[in-house]
Amino acid sequence: AKLAAFGGWSMPLEYTGSVKEHTAVRAGVGVFDVSHLGKAVVRGPGAAAYVDSCLTNDLSRIEPGKAQYTLCCNDNGGVVDDLIAYLRGDDEVFLIPNAANTSEVVRLLRGSAPDGVEVVNQHREYAVLAVQGPASDETLDAMGFPTGHEYMSFVEVEHRGGPVVVCRTGYTGERGYELVVPHDGAVAVWDAVLAAGADHDIVPAGLGARDTLRTEMGYPLHGQDLSPTITPVQAGLGWAVGWKKKSFWGRDALATEKQAGPTVSLRGLVASGRGIPRAGMTVSADETQLGVVTSGTFSPTRRVGVGLALLATSVVDGADVHVDVRGRREAFTVSKPPFVTPGGIRGS
Structure with missing residues (x-):
């Protein structure tokens, strides 16, 4: 694997190539080591x-x-x-x-x-392995793990004498599960997942594929699309706010912003040509700067550049804009994510 520092951890960027790993998750099944996630x-x-x-x-x-x-x-x-x-x-x-x-x-x-x-x-006490893709159920079935439970639910089981939490969650848009495993049992579970998924051509996948998969879905990444200066209202995450609750951190500021309306909002971009957006690139129309790209990549599924950008709320879906890609004005269209349809059926 090709390793790189991420969040204070040495993490696999890729094993056999990010595009191959991305495609395997969209079409079959892949397994990610995301043990850097906190607990x-x-x-x-x-x-x-x-x-x-x-x-x-x-x-x-x-x-x-x-x-x-x-x-x-x-x-x-x-x-x-x-x-x-x-x-x-x-x-x-x-x-x-x-x-x-x-x-x-x-x-x-x-x-x-x-x-x-x-x-x-408990950051260092547990590992997290994400089994993602249309064949994730069959892979976990072969291990004797529970499958088919409701999205955003979890079941606690034992594997070889140790506890495993089987969560119906993920960050790829595909059907999948995340396994929370005590750190001393993680290698055994990883090996078991690879063996169980062999009939479905499972591949280990790295952070590179995880990023292109989540960007195709329009899922935000903290530190880029979310931050201490970007609010849920701006990021389109009002659905994750309990507006009727009496209290939560930031409630007053968010309620005020919601009522007034945000001045910027997180939007999707799809390239009209060969441009690939990257974080920090400016977005403009008619020489007027509209905002900045927060996440961007080449979509292996769509075969075009896609991204997220924090834009002025006056910009409408379908608007033609330009992204400054290393000094070149590349054409993009403001498009509502997701940019693909999961489950083996591709978005247009």
């Missing part, structure tokens, strides 16, 4: 209610055994991190933040935790 647990009397009072989404909408995408915001409404909350019960919530933000999320939650509620950083 933390909040437990104690009223732990779920406490988490609900801090993070944006409404945890009361789900029941134990379900997971929820949510956001940790600052007082200005900016996103400190986006994360998944796994509700185990009223007194325990398991969290998976982003790698680089785990310590800050834990620090913030510890800072206002009520007596009896503890927040434990």
